[in-house]
Amino acid sequence: MGRIWENIEQIIQSKYQLKEDEWVQVSVSKRGTIHVTVVSDSDIKRADIKNLLEEELVKRQDSYQIGFINIYSTEQAEELHIEKIRKNDDYLSWSDALYADNIARENKMETxxxxxxxxxxxxxxxxxxxxxxxxxxxxxxxxxxxxxxxxxxxxxxxxxxxxxxxxxxxxxxxxxxxxxxxxxxxxxxxxxxxxxxxxxxxxxxxxxxxxxxxxxxxxxxxxxxxxxxxxxxxxxxxxxxxxxxxxxxxxxxxxxxxxxxxxxxxxxxxxxxxxxxxxxxxxxxxxxxxxxxxxxxxxxxxxxxxxxxxxxxxxxxxxxxxxxxxxxxxxxxxxx
Missing domain, CATH: 3.40.50.300 (P-loop containing nucleotide triphosphate hydrolases)
Structure with a gap:
């Protein structure tokens, strides 16, 4: 298993076939709460996203909690200045390390x-x-x-x-x-x-x-x-x-x-x-x-x-x- 937020993003992206100007972002707080933001013009229901999250958490048998689920149209996202936050692949939390599959990550600094x-x-x-x-x-x-x-x-x-x-x-x-x-x-x-x-x-x-x-x-x-x-x-x-x-x-x-x-x-x-x-x-x-x-x-x-x-x-x-x-x-x- 990979990082939980990456897995959920991939599942939602695949399930709803999000277009080029549509996107999904999943974040995990330091207290283990999963938040989801979806920007799409498709008819996506919060209840469906919640069910998807619950199914994924059952598979992992983890003690994560489901937080906010926000769904916007592309027009709403533009009006509200909602943008996808860039994630840095070098960042790792303890929850990431749980399912990291022993992939070596080197520090890029010479010092x-x-x-x-x-x-x-x-x-x-x-x-x-x-x-x-x-x-x-x-x-x-x-x-x-x-x-x-x-x-x-x-x-x-x-x-x-x-x-x-x-x-x-x-x-x-x-x-x-x-x-x-x-x-x-x-x-x-x-x-x-x-x-x-x-x-x-x-x-x-x-x-x-x-x-x-x-x-x-x-x-x-x-x-x-x-x-x-x-x-x-x-x-x-x-x-x-x-x-x-x-x-x-x-x-x-x-x-x-x-x-x-x-x-x-x-x-x-x-x-x-x-x-x-x-x-x-x-x-x-x-x-x-x-x-x-x-x-x-x-x-x-x-x-x-x-x-x-x-x-x-x-x-x-x-x-x-x-x-x-x-x-x-x-x-x-x-x-x-």
């Missing part, structure tokens, strides 16, 4: 992009990210830290002095930049306003920080509610950002601090933006269960470059034994 992910919070993911960045900088690499843990961001606080420096700090964070570009369609948003250098001493490399925000306020909460990751990818915003930091800052590696759990921002980081993932997990069954599912879905889309690091493992024979058993459950080869 290495690595996401740090944990199924649960509080396992030391952000600390591991920062320590990795410092070690890379110490080895002469130029590293960008990108905070996409948008619902619980932390890099703006960890590096408060640098982020808020009057001369070299940021003017605003990545979320406001995305909001301006994607929602408002602004041409004034500038990439060089959303990052700063940590200006480390005694290392041969350099670390840049691109925080989610400069400081927490109501505007930030409003902006993340309005942003949809699929819209961001359709406008190819991150391709522009990554190209900029690669050319202008000579960045070698981008490290992304992702949101925990299964959600649109986390799937966007892991499945769309990254070409490698570091899984951070506390050694218990709850974390292992979540990581197993995440790794399975990544394998479905051909992403097999990942590693697992256990945090808070007790340095004892019992701790090592427990960690080894959990790695076996993950079916990941690991030296302990």
């Amino acid at each position: 290495q992009v690595i996401s740090f992910y944990s199924y649960k919070g509080g396992v030391g993911r952000t600390i591991a990210l920062i320590e990795t960045a410092y070690n890379l900088a110490d080895a002469g690499k130029r590293v960008l830290l990108l905070d996409l843990d948008v619902e619980a961001p932390s890099l703006h606080n960890i590096f408060y002095d640098k982020v808020n420096d009057e001369i070299n700090g940021v003017k605003y964070g990545i979320i406001e930049y995305l909001y301006r570009k994607v929602v408002q369609g602004s041409e004034d948003a500038r990439i060089n306003d959303i990052f700063c250098s940590l200006q480390l001493k005694n290392v041969s490399g350099e670390i840049f920080v691109m925080p989610a925000l400069k400081f927490m306020n109501k505007d930030y909460v409003y902006q993340i509610e309005r942003l949809q990751t699929q819209q961001i990818q359709e406008k190819d915003v991150f391709s522009e950002i990554f190209t900029y930091v690669q050319k202008e800052l000579n960045v070698d590696i981008i490290l992304i601090d992702t949101r925990a759990g299964f959600n649109q921002w986390e799937s966007f980081s892991l499945l769309t933006l990254s070409n490698q993932v570091i899984f951070i997990a506390y050694p218990n069954n709850e974390n292992i269960e979540g990581l197993n599912m995440a790794m399975q879905l990544m394998q479905n889309i051909g992403k097999k470059r990942y590693a697992v690091a256990m945090s808070k493992v007790v340095a004892s024979e019992e701790g090592v034994k427990r960690a080894r058993n959990l790695f076996e459950e993950l079916n990941v080869a690991q030296k302990i």
